[in-house]
Amino acid sequence: MNGGGQPASKQSMRRHNLALVLRQVAAGGSASRAAVAARVGLTKATVSSLVEELRLAGLVVEHVPENQGRVGRPGGALALNPQGAAGVGVEVNVDYTAVCVTDLTGAPRVRLTERAGNRSRDAAETLHSAGRLAARAITAARRAGLSPVQVTLGVPGLVHDDKVLHAPNLDWRHVPAADLLGRGLGRQRPPVSVDNEANLAAIGEFQARPAGAGASFLYISGEIGIGAGLMVDGTLFRGGGFAGEIGHVTVTPDGPECGCGARGCLERYAGQDALLEAAELDTVSATRLGSAPAPVPAAATRPGATRRQAVQEAPADAGAPVERLAALAADGDEAAVRALAVAGRALGVALSGAVNLLDPPEVVIGGIYARLAPWLVPSLQVQLHERVTSGRWRSDRLQVSGLGTEAAVLGAAGAGVQAILRDPSAYIDVTGPAV
Secondary structure, three states: OOOOOOOOOHHHHHHHHHHHHHHHHHOOOOOOHHHHHHHHOOOHHHHHHHHHHHHHOOOEEEEOOOOOOOOOOOOOEEEEOOOOEEEEEEEEOOOEEEEEEEEOOOOEEEEEEEEOOHHHOOHHHHHHHHHHHHHHHHHHHHHOOOEEEEEEEEEOOEEEOOEEEEEOOOOEEEEOHHHHHHHHHOOOOOOEEEEEHHHHHHHHHHHHOOOOOOOOEEEEEEOOOEEEEEEEOOEEEOOOOOOOOHHHOEOOOOOOEOOOOOEOEOHHHHOHHHHHHHOOOOOOOOOOOOOOOOOOOOOOOOOOOOOOOOEEEOOOOOOHHHHHHHHHHHOOOHHHHHHHHHHHHHHHHHHHHHHHHHOOOOEEEEEHHHHHHHHHHHHHHHHHHHHOOOOOOOHHHEEEOOOHHHHHHHHHHHHHHHHHHHOHHHHHHHHOOOO
């Protein structure tokens, strides 16, 4: 029956059952057709028909063992096809643009990053450039046998209907971001959607969690700006559409003016620019007079991320300002340590209010905060222990993301993959059989 009390149509049943079977395959465990049928409560014949449709569409593969004298068809192990549909994620931030393509299993296959002064560029120029970078990634993905089906753009700002209403750190207002990015992609491009980068980072964090990990947490994304994403039972909470702007929560009412127009925002104490300024580092080159050049960091990679990877490309100075700050703090530099302690305290003040209001099982800090956690967390924890009114705060409720600054672009790429897993019939009906 559907929501209106009428019998479900044959087409709606097919749609539901295809998604049901594909999600079971995605859950892993090398299940056979018979095992999937037992799990989902459908007949073996129905599941076999659905699996065949998914296989012909290139969404699943079946590893059939040799029939060693047994009668009948052997039970093959079903798995998501790593050489089929793929999602493309694009992240435009103040000082870099990143692109990632992930296959249906969630494995990153192509990564491209460009260091860019996006704050000083026109929005159209920035998005055209990001589109061209994404087009390069799509070309590489297709050469590797993948079929990109969706491009998701992450932007540090307020997003509605695929338009950026306001991105203070980029100085963008009412930017038709999907259209502008699409022009840079060129012909035969996949559809484009746009979301807030912190929302996508929270989704990326959720997708990367091991089996059995909690599905509800508050994710804090530290970059030039500060955003948050609230996951509730595996679903992002969006409020009226603009939830998560924790960077503009007031920490000190009469504090310094923020780019949003208010004063004393968390971002003015714990955003990347504020941190570098407080640590007496130049916000562009991250150098201090008399200091040695910043070490060249390795490209950030999450464990296992190189599996079946086609392309990985990152500039040598990506993340250098934060690496320099971390190096100074590790050496005991007074200004760097003090700046991080002040930022941790401000984060603790803002987060304690969020915890008192929402009581999330976990708080996860990511973005640049993952790299700077050793110096941020002590003062942050002090504030949480002092200010969480329930008295139930435990230090282990605060977690550090393992994805670092990659969470947003991985979440963006995963958005296209998740759309297929939620509704494979929409993909199948558009593309038709793959073979």
